[in-house]
Amino acid sequence: MADLTPSNLPPLRTDAGRYRELEVLERLRDYMPAGFEVFHGVELHSVHDDRDSYGEIDLIVLAPDGCLLLLEIKAGPVLLRDGEIFKIYADGISDVARQGKYQRSAILHRLREAKLETPLLCCLVLPDYDLGDSQVVSIPRERIIDAPRYPEMVSTVCSWLGAVHSQVDRPALRRLLLNQFRAVPAVDVLRDQLQGTVRRLADGLATWVPRIGSPSGAFRIQATAGSGKTQLALQLLENTAAAGKHASYVCYNRSLADHVRHIATARVEVLNYHELCVDHYRRTNGEPVFNAEGFQAVTQAYLDASSNFAPSLDLLIIDEAQDFDADWVASLCSRLKPGGQLYVLEDRDQRLYQQREFEIGDAVTIDCRDNFRSPRMICDLINALALVSPPVRSMNPYKGHVPGIQTYSSDEQLVDATIAAVQNLLGRGFSLQDIVVVSGRGREKSVMTRKTTLGPYSIRHFTGEYDSNGEPCWSSGNLLVESVYRYKGQSVPAVVITEFDFAELDDTARRKLFVALTRAQMAAELVLSVTAERCLVAELS
Structure with a gap:
């Protein structure tokens, strides 16, 4: 499976063209070999003759050695006229070849500015149109993947990129794609888009x-x-x-x-x-x-x-x-x-x-x-630890990150480690409202639920009491702290999993850790006792 950047799929629209674009994107992501990376929705801004020009490249495939392939996708029917290909939109006609030349020129200009030299290939994907014997003057026929060739798109792309080689500084090239083209959204934007996409998928x-x-x-x-x-x-x-x-x-x-x-x-x-x-x-x-x-x-x-x-x-x-x-x-x-x-x-x-x-x-x-809820890296961790059997199948478009681990050997270290885990998530752009601290202990035995603050953060938790109407009473605070027992069935963008202490990864520990990890929609941090951390390391090794 290839990496996807941004990790979330683009927002869905009602038009058929966008659904086909998403299908192409998902096919490349799911079937390209590991080491490839697919960038989507890359914005272009260039200046020519003192005039600003704006555009967007549908997809860019970055090969493991740094070679690049630009893919322009035109779903639905196209118009062939005098050896040229045109796409008809509600607001006019677009010259497909001209659009592709502009995109390639803009990318080459950015690469030269950054002093990065690498092969740059281009292709046109027409998933719904059969060119047949039609002659196309402006685009090499072998660089057009039409409907009959569409089922072999992934192998075709791999063949093209496998025939060229690059000595480019790949990390520098990737930083260029990330920074110059603003391919990484803010956490709040990613959160909103991801929640909507996952809801539709699920x-x-x-x-x-x-x-x-x-x-x-x-x-x-x-x-x-x-x-x-x-x-x-x-x-x-x-x-x-x-x-x-x-x-x-x-x-x-x-x-x-x-x-x-x-x-x-x-x-x-x-x-x-x-x-x-x-x-x-x-x-x-x-x-x-x-x-x-x-x-x-x-x-x-x-x-x-x-x-x-x-x-x-x-x-x-x-x-x-x-x-x-x-x-x-x-x-x-x-x-x-x-x-x-x-x-x-x-x-x-x-x-x-x-x-x-x-x-x-x-x-x-x-x-x-x-x-559909958990990021792929969290699902990978769940399966690597054999927390469930059979393994879960990750269907989330967001890759995410391996959860960070903090350890403790006393209640004082436990509090400090939990504060550090919260601050790690805040440093990544999450807000307090995006974070829930999930304790592996029940409410009555938890250190967290006996506190009113966690460092500089006021805590909101169930007090164990009910009002005259039977409604649960809560403490006032900005950071929600819940037990794994009470928070089961709910989810939040980021979770701090704390107060997990076990001498062996038995069935009870596996179930509790599985429930806690699957509360996270985007990110998780683990706060484990030294003994529990050793158990996980032994299981992974």
Whole structure:
């Protein structure tokens, strides 16, 4: 696989031409050998006869030895006239050869200014047009990849670049491409573009799973972190509400329920299992006590009453099902109408509680190992550490970076290392609002959640208390600190993974580390005990 710069794909548009450009870009990225780098959306600004000229090169391929290939992509039909190729747009006609000559001239000028000499090849890609026997005067026929040659585009490009050689200072050439052409966006721009692109890519589950039928009406979606389970749930809820039917979404974590409640349609029920139990307890027994024993009492009351519930739901979604007790699932299913649909969303690799397995008779099972959320480098680390089996498949267009590692051997060093990890992310352009500190310890045992500040940063965390309406109480602060247990199901651009201490990388440690790493959309920093860091090094070696 080749590197992509910028690492995120360009924003999608509705026109067919842009989709074809993205297809060419993805094909080069996915099938070019390692060592190649593909630059896209390269802006050009040149001055000729005291006049400013602006343009854009679709793609530039940088070979391992520094040779360059410029690719101009013209999707859809083109016009051949007098041996010339023209592209027709809504606002006029573009001379393809003239455009290509301008681009090559501008690049050559920049290379000469930088005193960098390297072979510079050019080609035209017409993925939807068959030139046949047509004669083209202004562009060498062998440098045109039309529709019949398009399936061999990657091998053709490799052949062209393999036939030339360069002694250029490749790092200097790459810096020129990065800096002169502004190919690297700011973190906030990258974040916004990446989130939009990943959201669209991860819509796959939400697009095709609702089209699948099940005689029993039951579906079991066993999908890895970042595969699009939340998008699927939202789509199912919206479809059911739009049809005037009744739907309920029930998950394990209260924080995830709060998140989904804010983005789901208001016409459906969204809560976590214990909220559902509390609501029932209030209606039948009065005000509950909000502590561990109180939650156990309200849960048992709900279970005891569930066999008498009147079926009222056309759709039931159980999310984070790997953390549900089998009796909880049965109590929820009693609310389904005959002919109602049940969707059970789960990821056994994120099972953080020792709940017994349960079966759903005659359910259609769908497996998905595609991770759209996590950067490719984080997925590579997950697979290298064998945190899950089978491995996850990275589908994210953003490569990202290997997480940095800080170590500690005392609580004082732990705090200092966590502050350093936060500052590393801030130094890369992330804001405090982009960062969440995820602790490997539970809230009551965490050093982080007992603090009000982390260095110069005020901390926001769940206090462990609830108000009179059962809503969780939070401390005031700018930097969110959460346990890995509570933050499961959510994500953020950058994550500091701290308070991870284990003597061996057993199943529990693997699951917790997997959950923590897959919260990051762009970057992660690890704060590990010295012992835990040695375990990871031993696993990698």
